[in-house]
Amino acid sequence: MDGDTIQQHARDRVEELPGAELEYPFGPDWEVFKVRGKVFMLMTDTTGEPIVIVKADPEDSKSLRENHKDITPGYHMHKKHWITLNPGGNLQKALVEDLVTESYLLVVENLPRAKRPVDPEIFGDRRGL
Structure with missing residues:
Protein backbone atom coordinates (compact mmCIF):
# COMPACT_ATOMS: atom_id res chain seq x y z
CA MET A 1 0.00 0.00 0.00
CA ASP A 2 1.41 3.40 -0.86
CA GLY A 3 1.64 6.29 1.59
CA ASP A 4 -1.15 8.33 0.08
CA THR A 5 -3.44 5.32 0.41
CA ILE A 6 -2.42 4.68 4.03
CA GLN A 7 -3.07 8.31 4.87
CA GLN A 8 -6.42 8.31 3.04
CA HIS A 9 -7.60 5.16 4.88
CA ALA A 10 -6.59 6.79 8.17
CA ARG A 11 -8.39 10.06 7.28
CA ASP A 12 -11.52 8.16 6.23
CA ARG A 13 -11.60 6.33 9.56
CA VAL A 14 -11.09 9.55 11.55
CA GLU A 15 -14.16 11.05 9.87
CA GLU A 16 -16.21 8.31 11.56
CA LEU A 17 -14.86 9.00 15.06
CA PRO A 18 -17.01 11.28 17.24
CA GLY A 19 -15.26 14.40 18.49
CA ALA A 20 -12.16 13.97 16.29
CA GLU A 21 -10.67 17.23 15.04
CA LEU A 22 -7.85 18.14 12.66
CA GLU A 23 -5.36 20.85 13.58
CA TYR A 24 -2.05 22.14 12.22
CA PRO A 25 -0.11 23.26 15.34
CA PHE A 26 3.28 22.40 13.78
CA GLY A 27 2.60 24.02 10.41
CA PRO A 28 1.07 22.79 7.15
CA ASP A 29 3.36 19.74 6.87
CA TRP A 30 1.89 18.05 9.95
CA GLU A 31 -1.76 17.00 10.23
CA VAL A 32 -2.56 16.50 13.93
CA PHE A 33 -5.76 14.71 14.89
CA LYS A 34 -7.13 15.24 18.38
CA VAL A 35 -10.08 14.22 20.49
CA ARG A 36 -11.02 16.71 23.22
CA GLY A 37 -7.65 18.43 22.78
CA LYS A 38 -5.54 15.26 23.08
CA VAL A 39 -3.49 13.94 20.14
CA PHE A 40 -4.27 10.45 18.85
CA MET A 41 -2.85 10.55 15.30
CA LEU A 42 -0.38 12.53 13.22
CA MET A 43 0.37 12.47 9.50
CA THR A 44 3.26 13.98 7.59
CA ASP A 45 5.48 13.47 4.59
CA THR A 46 8.49 15.30 6.03
CA THR A 47 10.33 11.96 6.13
CA GLY A 48 10.23 11.81 2.32
CA GLU A 49 7.16 9.57 2.22
CA PRO A 50 3.63 9.88 3.61
CA ILE A 51 3.42 8.28 7.07
CA VAL A 52 0.77 7.85 9.76
CA ILE A 53 1.71 7.94 13.46
CA VAL A 54 -0.72 6.49 16.01
CA LYS A 55 -0.77 5.72 19.72
CA ALA A 56 -0.55 2.03 20.66
CA ASP A 57 -0.55 -0.04 23.81
CA PRO A 58 3.12 -0.86 24.54
CA GLU A 59 2.61 -4.64 24.31
CA ASP A 60 0.58 -4.33 21.10
CA SER A 61 3.18 -1.95 19.72
CA LYS A 62 5.97 -4.45 20.25
CA SER A 63 4.02 -7.27 18.63
CA LEU A 64 2.96 -5.12 15.68
CA ARG A 65 6.56 -4.03 15.02
CA GLU A 66 7.76 -7.65 15.19
CA ASN A 67 5.08 -8.89 12.78
CA HIS A 68 4.92 -6.03 10.23
CA LYS A 69 8.04 -4.60 8.65
CA GLU A 102 -7.38 1.81 18.87
CA SER A 103 -5.30 4.99 19.11
CA TYR A 104 -8.45 7.10 19.44
CA LEU A 105 -9.86 4.81 22.14
CA LEU A 106 -6.60 4.80 24.11
CA VAL A 107 -6.86 8.59 24.35
CA VAL A 108 -10.61 8.57 25.08
CA GLU A 109 -10.09 6.08 27.94
CA ASN A 110 -7.86 8.60 29.70
CA LEU A 111 -10.32 11.48 29.42
CA PRO A 112 -12.62 12.31 32.34
CA ARG A 113 -15.90 10.43 31.82
CA ALA A 114 -17.83 13.66 31.29
CA LYS A 115 -15.55 14.62 28.38
CA ARG A 116 -15.62 11.29 26.56
CA PRO A 117 -17.40 11.50 23.18
CA VAL A 118 -17.97 7.72 23.30
CA ASP A 119 -17.85 4.94 25.87
CA PRO A 120 -14.55 3.20 25.03
CA GLU A 121 -15.81 -0.08 26.45
CA ILE A 122 -18.58 -0.44 23.88
CA PHE A 123 -17.36 1.64 20.92
CA GLY A 124 -16.23 -0.59 18.06
CA ASP A 125 -14.66 -4.00 18.31
CA ARG A 126 -11.25 -3.60 19.94
CA ARG A 127 -10.53 -7.32 20.10
CA GLY A 128 -9.68 -7.45 16.39
CA LEU A 129 -6.08 -6.30 16.89
Missing part, protein backbone atom coordinates in the same frame (compact mmCIF):
# COMPACT_ATOMS: atom_id res chain seq x y z
CA ASP A 70 6.05 -1.47 7.73
CA ILE A 71 5.28 -0.67 11.38
CA THR A 72 8.14 1.06 13.18
CA PRO A 73 8.53 3.06 16.41
CA GLY A 74 6.71 6.40 16.41
CA TYR A 75 8.51 9.05 14.40
CA HIS A 76 9.34 12.00 16.71
CA MET A 77 7.17 10.47 19.44
CA HIS A 78 7.67 8.34 22.55
CA LYS A 79 8.80 5.03 21.03
CA LYS A 80 7.06 2.89 23.65
CA HIS A 81 3.59 4.39 23.12
CA TRP A 82 3.54 5.39 19.44
CA ILE A 83 4.03 3.57 16.15
CA THR A 84 4.53 4.70 12.56
CA LEU A 85 2.70 3.13 9.64
CA ASN A 86 4.98 3.25 6.62
CA PRO A 87 4.08 2.85 2.94
CA GLY A 88 5.44 0.32 0.50
CA GLY A 89 4.46 -2.92 2.13
CA ASN A 90 1.42 -5.02 2.75
CA LEU A 91 -0.49 -3.19 5.48
CA GLN A 92 -4.16 -3.89 4.91
CA LYS A 93 -6.91 -1.26 5.02
CA ALA A 94 -8.63 -3.04 7.93
CA LEU A 95 -5.43 -3.00 10.00
CA VAL A 96 -4.89 0.72 9.35
CA GLU A 97 -8.50 1.42 10.38
CA ASP A 98 -8.18 -0.76 13.50
CA LEU A 99 -4.96 0.97 14.56
CA VAL A 100 -6.50 4.43 14.12
CA THR A 101 -9.54 3.36 16.15
